[in-house]
Amino acid sequence: MSAGPYNYSYIFKYIIIGDMGVGKSCLLHQFTEKKFMADCPHTIGVEFGTRIIEVSGQKIKLQIWDTAGQERFRAVTRSYYRGAAGALMVYDITRRSTYNHLSSWLTDTRNLTNPSTVIFLIGNKCDLDAQRDVTYEEASKFAEENGLMFVEASAKTGDNVEEAFLETAKKIYQSIQDGRLDLNAAESGVQHKPSQPGRNNLSNDQQGNKDNCAC
Amino acid sequence: MESSDSDNFESADEDFEFEKFEKGSNTTKHHHPVPKSDTAKAAILIPKAPPSTDVNQNKKETSESETLTPEIVNSDKSKSEGSLIKDDEGNKQYQTKAVPQLEVAAKDTVKHDVEIEACDNSRGSNVTGDAQDPDDDSENLWNEGEGWGVDDESDNTAIPNVQGKEKMEASPKTAPIEEDAWSNEGWEIWESDSKEIMIPNPAKTDNQSNLDPKWKGWSNWGVSSILSTATQSVSTLTSSVSQGLSTVASTIESSIGAPEPAELALSNRAEKKSLPAEITSSDHNNKNSMGFGLSNIGSLVSGVSKLVESTSTKVISGGLDTLETIGKKTMEVIQEGDPGLKKKRAFLNLEGEKPVLSQVLREAKEKAEQENKARQEKHFAKKVNYESIFDDHQGLVHLEALEMLSKQCDMKLQLLFESSSGDALMEIQETLAQVKELCELPNEEDEEQLSLEELKERLASAVKELDVNITYDRLISMWEETECWLNNVNLSICDENELHQQAVETLAQLTAIAVEQFHKAGELLLIKDHHSTADEADSLVQLTTTLTSLIGIAASKFSDKMNCKAVGDSNKESVNSLITNIFYEAANSSSYIQDAFQLLVPVIEMGAV
Numbered sequence: 001m002s003a004g005p006y007n008y009s010y011i012f013k014y015i016i017i018g019d020m021g022v023g024k025s026c027l028l029h030q031f032t033e034k035k036f037m038a039d040c041p042h043t044i045g046v047e048f049g050t051r052i053i054e055v056s057g058q059k060i061k062l063q064i065w066d067t068a069g070q071e072r073f074r075a076v077t078r079s080y081y082r083g084a085a086g087a088l089m090v091y092d093i094t095r096r097s098t099y100n101h102l103s104s105w106l107t108d109t110r111n112l113t114n115p116s117t118v119i120f121l122i123g124n125k126c127d128l129d130a131q132r133d134v135t136y137e138e139a140s141k142f143a144e145e146n147g148l149m150f151v152e153a154s155a156k157t158g159d160n161v162e163e164a165f166l167e168t169a170k171k172i173y174q175s176i177q178d179g180r181l182d183l184n185a186a187e188s189g190v191q192h193k194p195s196q197p198g199r200n201n202l203s204n205d206q207q208g209n210k211d212n213c214a215c
Numbered sequence: 216m217e218s219s220d221s222d223n224f225e226s227a228d229e230d231f232e233f234e235k236f237e238k239g240s241n242t243t244k245h246h247h248p249v250p251k252s253d254t255a256k257a258a259i260l261i262p263k264a265p266p267s268t269d270v271n272q273n274k275k276e277t278s279e280s281e282t283l284t285p286e287i288v289n290s291d292k293s294k295s296e297g298s299l300i301k302d303d304e305g306n307k308q309y310q311t312k313a314v315p316q317l318e319v320a321a322k323d324t325v326k327h328d329v330e331i332e333a334c335d336n337s338r339g340s341n342v343t344g345d346a347q348d349p350d351d352d353s354e355n356l357w358n359e360g361e362g363w364g365v366d367d368e369s370d371n372t373a374i375p376n377v378q379g380k381e382k383m384e385a386s387p388k389t390a391p392i393e394e395d396a397w398s399n400e401g402w403e404i405w406e407s408d409s410k411e412i413m414i415p416n417p418a419k420t421d422n423q424s425n426l427d428p429k430w431k432g433w434s435n436w437g438v439s440s441i442l443s444t445a446t447q448s449v450s451t452l453t454s455s456v457s458q459g460l461s462t463v464a465s466t467i468e469s470s471i472g473a474p475e476p477a478e479l480a481l482s483n484r485a486e487k488k489s490l491p492a493e494i495t496s497s498d499h500n501n502k503n504s505m506g507f508g509l510s511n512i513g514s515l516v517s518g519v520s521k522l523v524e525s526t527s528t529k530v531i532s533g534g535l536d537t538l539e540t541i542g543k544k545t546m547e548v549i550q551e552g553d554p555g556l557k558k559k560r561a562f563l564n565l566e567g568e569k570p571v572l573s574q575v576l577r578e579a580k581e582k583a584e585q586e587n588k589a590r591q592e593k594h595f596a597k598k599v600n601y602e603s604i605f606d607d608h609q610g611l612v613h614l615e616a617l618e619m620l621s622k623q624c625d626m627k628l629q630l631l632f633e634s635s636s637g638d639a640l641m642e643i644q645e646t647l648a649q650v651k652e653l654c655e656l657p658n659e660e661d662e663e664q665l666s667l668e669e670l671k672e673r674l675a676s677a678v679k680e681l682d683v684n685i686t687y688d689r690l691i692s693m694w695e696e697t698e699c700w701l702n703n704v705n706l707s708i709c710d711e712n713e714l715h716q717q718a719v720e721t722l723a724q725l726t727a728i729a730v731e732q733f734h735k736a737g738e739l740l741l742i743k744d745h746h747s748t749a750d751e752a753d754s755l756v757q758l759t760t761t762l763t764s765l766i767g768i769a770a771s772k773f774s775d776k777m778n779c780k781a782v783g784d785s786n787k788e789s790v791n792s793l794i795t796n797i798f799y800e801a802a803n804s805s806s807y808i809q810d811a812f813q814l815l816v817p818v819i820e821m822g823a824v
Contacts, residue, residue, distance in 0.1 A: 044684070045738030048612045063612060072742045079623040080616060191577075 008052050008059035012172055013083055013189040014165070015113075017105050018090035019098040020069035023124040026155035027090065028066045031165050036156050043068040045076050053166060055173045062169065081112035085181070085189030086120065086168040091139075093123045093152060094131040099139065106146060116181045117189065118171045119148045122164050126152040572810050573615035576602050580611070599716040601723050601800045605807075610727025614807070617734040617814050620741070624817035631824060643824050646748075650820045653752035656759060656809060665764060667695060673761045680754035682747070683739035690728040694765065697721050701772055711780045715793040718773035719800055722766060726804040729762045733811040737818045746822035755819070759812040763805040770801030 016024045025047065029037045032049040049064040065084070067077040081087070087109045091098040102121070109119055121143045123134065136152060143150035149167060153160035175181035176190065183192045580602030605611055628647070635643060665673070674687045700717070733755075740751060774794045781790040 044735055046616055048609050065612075065616070073738070076620065076738050076741050079619045082619060 008061040009192065010058060010060045010173075010176075011191040012060055012062050012085045012169060014062055014064040014086040014088060014168065015081055015084040016064065016066045016088045016090060017077070017081075017109065018069060018122075019092070019095075019101050019105075020071070022069065022090045022092040022095075022098050023155045024069060024088075024090050025066050027088070027122065027124060027153065027161055027164075028064055030155045030158050030161045032064075034158065036158070042070060045073055046080055051165075053169055055166070055169050058173065060169055060173070062165065064165075078108060078112060081109065083189045084113050084117055085172045086118045087113060088120050088122055088164060088168065089148070090122045090124050091134070092125050093134050093139075094125055094128050096133040099123075099134045102142065106148075114188065116175055118168050118175070119146075120164055120168045121148045121150040122160075123150070123152040124155055126159060127154040127157050571618060572807070573611055573618055576605065576611055576614070576807075580606055599719045601719050601803065604720050604723035605727050608724050608727035608731075610723070610730050610807075613727070613731040613734040614811060617730065617737055617811060620734070620737050621814040621817050624741075624821045628817060628820055628824070646823050647820050650748060650752060650816065650823050653749060654756065654812075654816050654819065656756060656812070665761070665768060667691075667698065670694070670761065670765060673757065677754045677757040677761065680750050680757070681736060681740075682750070683736055683743060685732045685735045685739065687728070687732060690725060690732070690762075693721075693724060693728065694769070697769065698772075701776060704776065706776065706779055711777060711786070711790050711793055714773065714776055714780065715797065718770070718777075718797045721769055721773070722797075722800050722804045725762075725766060725769060726807050729808050730811045733758075733808075733815060737815050740815075740818050740822055743822065748819060748823040751819050751822065755812060755815055759808060762808050766801050766804045766808070770797050773797055 016028060018024055020042070023040075025040045025043050026037050028047075028049045029035060029040070032051045043066060045068055047066045049066060050061060051064075052059055052061050054060070065080055067073070067080060089102060089105050089109065091102055093099075106119070109117070121139065123136070123139050139152075140150055142148075149171065151160045151164050151167070153164055155161060172181065172190065176183065181188055181190060183190055580600065583600040583602055602611070631643065632640065671691055674691065678685055678687065697717075704714070736755070740746075774797055777790055777794045777797070781787050781794075
């Protein structure tokens with residue numbers, strides 16, 4: 001086991017939301033494993049994924065909460081929005097109903113996260129253009145009206161998946177640089193690890209040992 | 216109960232009023248008791264809100280009041296209950312919160328009111344004393360009032376008269392309010408107050424209507440000086456109240472209006488002039504024996520005093536309205552951007568109580584990671600870190616999610632507490648107590664050696680009983696592999712550090728899976744339609760004890776191997792410290808599992824209520 005995975009300076013919490021079957025878990029899987037999961041089981045409550053990315057030379061660990069889309073889990077998943085730095089709101093471009101429900105998902109997101117949370121709208125399954133039910137223009141207009149970032153992606157082909165996750169991270173990182181996002185706020189969804197190798201090593205070492213011995 | 220005397224007296228009075236009301240009940244209904252219910256509300260709520268009032272306690276008290284009411288007020292049941300329930304649902308929340316801060320202001324207002332009267336007339340000081348003295352019982356108040364009546368006969372000015380009557384009739388109302396606000400003695404006081412506040416109303420309403428025709432006649436009296444003095448006194452009253460809270464002035468002015476007090480004074484005086492002698496007796500009647508033979512005079516007196524009383528009630532309730540407004544405003548500010556105060560409540564109730572486990576773990580993990588970095592730089596072998604492995608297996612984030620779920624349930628239960636009362640509340644409390652009892656973990660069990668088969672069986676039966684779709688297959692297969700590894704490990708190749716690392720990894724992984732499945736169980740329990748709380752609790756207790764004993768078994772198996780390593784090893788001390796560390800991490804693992812179980816308790820409770 002190498003120290004590599006722990007070598008990051010920020011943790012961002014993401015939450016993926018949207019109707020059942022729009023491909024939330026598949027997007028996550030594509031992003032973390034770079035693979036398409038053909039028959040993905042229904043998510044129960046919430047599942048997690050992590051990946052470390054790099055933004056402006058900073059290593060950032062994305063802690064992604066992939067929520068269940070089923071209506072019966074709605075109350076449960078509402079508990080999980082809190083403290084998300086990024087929210088990926090997903091609909092299926094081949095099913096209009098999933099697009100129509102976006103306003104309800106958006107309301108939940110706005111109510112349950114903080115104002116600095118970056119909301120990214122993803123129109124999934126763009127590989128199925130022949131069955132398209134929602135035009136790009138329409139969704140783009142909706143995103144613009146609501147101040148959302150927007151992209152059409154495909155969890156199957158991997159188109160724009162990486163971009164959606166990375167753009168969100170960039171926007172969050174920008175907010176941190178601008179000072180719009182307060183790192184010290186409990187619900188910012190960002191954890192900063194001000195680890196500076198070579199400093200305080202000794203004291204840390206001693207403390208660590210002490211902790212291990214004291215029961 | 217502060218005085219049994221006053222109690223007896225009041226119940227006698229109550230009987231009378233009740234009877235009277237029965238007689239007159241079909242005569243009139245048009246004089247509605249709104250100001251009264253306001254006063255009642257105030258008397259109930261103001262004293263019940265000491266600065267650090269616990270919401271639950273408040274709740275309990277309110278429910279108590281509701282159970283009391285029907286016994287006290289029979290004929291007036293619907294009215295009084297209605298007002299109580301209304302303020303229970305609608306206003307209770309902000310009143311209980313707002314009043315503590317405003318209590319001082321409330322006192323000031325009422326005090327001013329009283330003090331002005333004290334300046335205006337000689338007898339006033341006595342009355343004021345009554346009103347302010349919390350230990351004074353109602354009988355004294357009445358006597359004082361009676362005295363007033365007598366004095367009035369020789370007194371030619373209308374103002375003291377008005378105020379005297381006002382005080383006499385109003386004191387049973389004003390006094391309790393102040394009493395309670397100041398002495399904060401609790402429900403015993405209120406209990407007696409409630410009788411006075413709610414019962415006399417219908418009877419007096421009755422008299423009021425009888426009186427109405429006579430008013431026109433008296434208005435021809437035209438004693439302008441009296442009229443202006445009366446107006447003046449009312450305005451003094453008004454301004455004195457407004458001194459504390461400027462809004463009150465407008466409230467009173469709009470609710471009373473200038474002519475009414477004037478008319479009031481006029482009529483009162485007229486009554487005194489024409490019936491000087493009877494007043495004392497009728498007053499006396501009012502107090503003791505009014506049940507029989509109510510003369511027209513008697514009804515005049517009480518009718519007029521009713522008016523005065525309602526005026527003073529309006530002043531008081533006007534003040535209370537203002538307090539209400541301020542309270543509402545305060546609440547609005549507090550609630551801004553936080554509907555239902557969910558966040559703040561959570562912050563105050565929950566976050567203060569328990570440290571957030573996932574946070575503690577995360578910090579520990581980060582510290583260890585930093586430490587590792589340092590070690591690496593010094594070319595030390597990387598030390599395995601429990602928290603990092605636990606996090607790698609999503610244990611940390613599942614724990615965090617479970618915490619959020621648990622907190623959400625806690626808040627919902629809290630809201631349920633606040634929105635229910637009486638029997639329903641009792642029932643909820645009982646249920647929750649039962650759930651807590653069911654969820655008590657047995658004390659440290661003896662280290663039992665579970666075989667793989669026993670482990671499978673126990674987990675399977677527990678999961679079956681829980682009746683949600685979770686599985687410990689992953690945990691079982693992992694443990695299977697570990698046992699296999701332990702049985703086949705070649706101790707001559709594997710050094711103690713590798714053994715130690717394997718042990719810590721195993722413990723962290725087992726715990727991560729256990730926590731994950733607890734989290735899943737929590738989610739599934741919340742969406743389950745039918746709950747068998749006893750089974751759920753029993754199953755989760757069973758799971759918890761099984762999993763913690765598995766942790767114990769894992770730790771002892773690894774330390775056995777370590778001990779083999781220690782025999783004949785020159786490095787005995789370091790091996791022993793590694794063994795100690797394994798048991799330390801095992802103890803941690805068990806407590807994480809138990810904590811995760813505790814986080815599920817509110818979830819089970821949600822299912823039960």
